[in-house]
Amino acid sequence: MINLILVSHSEKLATGLKELLAEMVPSIEILVAAGLEGGKIGTEVSRIEQAFSQISDDALILTDIGSATMNAELALELYTGKHTIRFVDVPLVEGSFLAAVLSGQGQRIDQIVTELEQEYLSKEKTN
Amino acid sequence: MKLTVEALRTALLATADAIEQQKDELTDLDREIGDGDHGINMSRGFQGVKKELEVQNSLADLGELSKLVGMTLIKTVGGASGPLYGTAFVKFATKWSGMKSVEGEDLFAGFKEATEGIKSRGKSQAGQKTMVDIWEPFTASLQADSTLEEVIDQALVDTKDLVATKGRASYFGEATKGVQDPGALSSSILLKNIVEVLHD
Ligand SMILES: Nc1ncnc2c1ncn2[C@@H]1O[C@H](COP(=O)(O)OP(=O)(O)OP(=O)(O)O)[C@@H](O)[C@H]1O
Ligand SMILES: [Mg+2]
Numbered sequence: 001m002i003n004l005i006l007v008s009h010s011e012k013l014a015t016g017l018k019e020l021l022a023e024m025v026p027s028i029e030i031l032v033a034a035g036l037e038g039g040k041i042g043t044e045v046s047r048i049e050q051a052f053s054q055i056s057d058d059a060l061i062l063t064d065i066g067s068a069t070m071n072a073e074l075a076l077e078l079y080t081g082k083h084t085i086r087f088v089d090v091p092l093v094e095g096s097f098l099a100a101v102l103s104g105q106g107q108r109i110d111q112i113v114t115e116l117e118q119e120y121l122s123k124e125k126t127n
Numbered sequence: 128m129k130l131t132v133e134a135l136r137t138a139l140l141a142t143a144d145a146i147e148q149q150k151d152e153l154t155d156l157d158r159e160i161g162d163g164d165h166g167i168n169m170s171r172g173f174q175g176v177k178k179e180l181e182v183q184n185s186l187a188d189l190g191e192l193s194k195l196v197g198m199t200l201i202k203t204v205g206g207a208s209g210p211l212y213g214t215a216f217v218k219f220a221t222k223w224s225g226m227k228s229v230e231g232e233d234l235f236a237g238f239k240e241a242t243e244g245i246k247s248r249g250k251s252q253a254g255q256k257t258m259v260d261i262w263e264p265f266t267a268s269l270q271a272d273s274t275l276e277e278v279i280d281q282a283l284v285d286t287k288d289l290v291a292t293k294g295r296a297s298y299f300g301e302a303t304k305g306v307q308d309p310g311a312l313s314s315s316i317l318l319k320n321i322v323e324v325l326h327d
Contacts, residue, residue, distance in 0.1 A: 036205065042164065044205040066295050067207035070248055074201065074210045 002103040002112060003029040003059040004096055005051045005085070007068045009043055011035030021096055025104035029056055043068045048075040052085060058109040061087040062096045088113050090120040128269075129230040132189055134324035136180055139196060142320045143173035149316065156309040160296040164206060165309035172204035172212070189237075190224030193217070207294055208310055211245050211258065212317075218244035238266040255293035256303060258310035260286040265318050275322045279315050286311045 004021070008014040014034035021028055031051040036042040048071055052059075061076070063069045072087050079085060086109055088095065095116055102112045146153070146169045154166030176199050186192045197216030201209055222237040223229055229237060242262040246252055253263045261282045268278040291303040294310075 041162070042205050044209065045201055067205075067210065070207055070210040071205075074214070074248070 001027065001029060001057055002099075002107070002109050003031060003055045003057055004099055004103065005031045005033055005048070005055070005059050005061045005072075006092070006096060007043060007048055007051075007061060007063040007072045008032075008034040008092065009041050009064055009068060011039065013064070017093060017096060020093075021100045024097065025100045028100045028104055030100075031055065031059075043071045045071050045075050045078075048072055049078070052079055052081060055083055055085070058084040059086075060099055060103075060109060060112055061085060062090065062092050062099065063087070064092045084109055086110075086113050088116045090116050095120060128234060128325045129228055130189070130234055130321070130325055131228040132186060132192055134326065135189060135192055135321070136186070138317075138320040138324045139173075139176055140180060141323065142317050143177040145316045145320060146170055146173045146313065149312070153309050153313055156307050156312060159306050160291065160299045160303045161309065162295060165208060165313065168204045168206045168208055169313050172200045172209065175199050175203035187227075188223070189226050189229060190220045193219035193223060207249070208258075208313070210248055211310070214244040214248045215241040215262070235266070235269045238262075238269055242266045249293065251293045254289065256286055256289035256291040256296065256308050256311070257293050258308070258314040260289065260308070261311045261314040261318065275325075276319060279318055279322070283307065283311060283315050 006014040006017055011034045014032040018030045018032055021030060031054055033047040033051040036044060061072045063072050069089065076085060076087055098116060098119060099112055102115055150166035150170045153169060154163055157163050157165035176196050179195055179199050183195065193216045197213045197220060200216060201213030204212060218240040219237045222240045245262055246259055251257055251259050253259050261279065264278055264282045268275060287307050288304060290301055291297045296303050
């Protein structure tokens with residue numbers, strides 16, 4: 001089952017979102033790469049890489065704003081593991097809801113990315 | 128104008144000290160039009176670089192040095208400036224691999240690649256009130272007959288009056304006009320220290 005990796009500036013935000021998603025799709029595997037040490041706000045490559053090392057299948061990354069996206073794309077360029085990991089630049093909360101449901105239905109990574117892009121292409125983030 | 132391994136190393140150590148001195152200024156600017164962490168991020172990153180440079184004294188060429196600096200910044204800075212500065216140095220490394228010193232076209236090619244790297248990492252371009260507004264005019268002026276310090280100072284002045292349309296500052300909109308972009312200021316510190324060590 002495709003894993004989701006939630007990259008956010010806030011650990012609370014990502015953990016809360018994980019709870020929401022687990023309610024919809026209990027079996028979904030979600031990794032949180034959010035916040036900094038000591039509960040501080042921010043994003044960093046190392047937490048994202050740590051999440052990469054824990055995935056059990058191919059995975060999809062979703063991010064909140066600004067540096068979350070930059071750090072996710074950078075971590076992805078540095079990744080040398082065996083799974084396929086893809087990033088899709090869609091709104092974090094809505095996008096992860098759809099992704100969780102699709103993953104729960106057994107869809108594979110490319111299908112999920114295509115669906116998300118179709119759904120959110122016209123509402124592209126600009127900041 | 129020529130950049131050698133030893134000169135770049137000197138410039139980076141001087142940048143680390145300058146960032147320490149201007150840490151609060153960088154953070155205060157970021158507090159006005161951001162989240163108030165830029166000085167802290169840059170200080171952590173360049174102190175990390177300084178530490179690496181103090182233990183590594185066998186860096187063979189500009190490629191190795193730039194790669195080490197880029198990876199250290201990626202690991203230690205965080206935020207938006209970590210991946211942006213990290214990418215810039217990793218891009219220097221791709222152009223300057225195996226070279227002990229660069230000048231003319233090679234020097235320009237490194238800065239061009241770094242600037243393009245920042246733009247593609249941030250999906251940004253000049254005019255959006257970010258560090259790109261310093262890197263781009265600086266790089267262009269490497270091929271012109273201009274005084275690089277003056278180009279950097281002028282770019283800082285020009286950037287100050289822009290309205291941010293990229294990055295966290297963009298959410299502050301018009302309120303960013305007249306406030307210096309913290310990443311532009313830190314970029315000017317780095318680039319000026321590099322200009323300092325360019326030999327004729
Ligand atoms: N998309 C971008 N393209 C180019 N430069 C950017 C971009 N976003 C931010 N910057 C630069 O980075 C500086 C801010 O760096 P800082 O270390 O404070 O990260 P941050 O904005 O706090 O990151 P975060 O996204 O985590 O809030 C800005 O002043 C600007 O120069
Ligand atoms: Mg900041």
